[in-house]
Amino acid sequence: MNAITTMPATVELFDGTVTLTDWALTELSPDFYGHSYMQIGGWLPEGYQPGLISQGTNHMVRADLPGIADVAQAVNVTVETKGYGGSRRFMKIQWRHRSAPAELGEMLGCSAMGCRFGEWSSKAEERGWVRHGSGWLCVQCADAAEERAEIVARIDAGTWGAPALSYRAQQLLAHIQDDPGTRWQTGRAEQVYADLGYPKRGRRHNARGDLNELAARGLLVPHGPADGRYFLLAQPKDGA
Structure with a gap:
């Protein structure tokens, strides 16, 4: 619906009555939630200032639109008035028309x-x-x-607050996960670091330390005596 007429429309709001010329009654597109709205938009008399008409939320008591008999009465509305550089101002009055689709x-x-x-x-x-x-x-x-x-x-x-795994230890863990049934000892981990190009100095120390850190985080399970310890990849608690 988009009715336009040059005969003035009279709209009585909670705090005053306005006369609109060159007005249009328009059904707006549904919003994000599927609600439809109606809008009366028209020009206020030249030099007219809204004064006591509240902008934003208001209440429309009735609307007399020539040629249209089924305009909603006694509904909450939103009022907006704008100037466009001249002496006349344009007023929009909107209200919810329909509920959201079922x-x-x-x-x-x-x-x-x-x-x-x-x-x-x-x-x-x-x-x-x-x-x-x-x-x-x-x-x-x-x-x-x-x-x-x-x-x-x-x-x-027990891992909350622990520092993040080093990139080196993450690389080692990835190799262990690729070969989950293998027994991992310091020498095997050291060889992984050698293959990855890590310098020889400190390589064995880092391999031993990273295996122990992975075990401390519950990612590996230590087995055997202290002088023959090896590590296996930890399995999920549910056995999956």
Whole structure:
């Protein structure tokens, strides 16, 4: 609907009545949530200042639009007035026209304490929302919950607060993971570092230290006596 007429329209708002010329009644495109809005837009009389008419949220008592009988009455509206360089000002009055389409489902609220995000049930999963117990978590809260779970797991494993593995130790771990059934001793780890081009000086010391660090982090399991110790790749606790 986009009705335009030169006959003046009269709109009674909560705090005053305005007359609009060259006005149009328009049905706006649905917003992100599927709500449709109607808008009356027209020119105020030359030199007219809104004065007591509240901008933003207001209440439309009635609207007398020549030739249109089914205009909403007694509805909350949003009022916006703009000047375009001349002595006349243009006023827009908008209100919600229709509810969201049924196919959008119900409006969900994030179940995280203090979060006020909402989403339609039909769109929640595709927009990254995650089921949490009997409720839902929005994208931001779901990410935060996952991060907290990881921190708790690291605390339980005794690795929270430990410095990150060196790149050298990460390289060694990658080789061990590629050959999970092999017994790893200092000499084998030292050979890996030699193949990777690490200098001979300190290579054996680093190999021994990195094996022990990987074991301390629960990534390797030590076996055998102190003078014949070897390490095997740790298996997941669930046996997977």
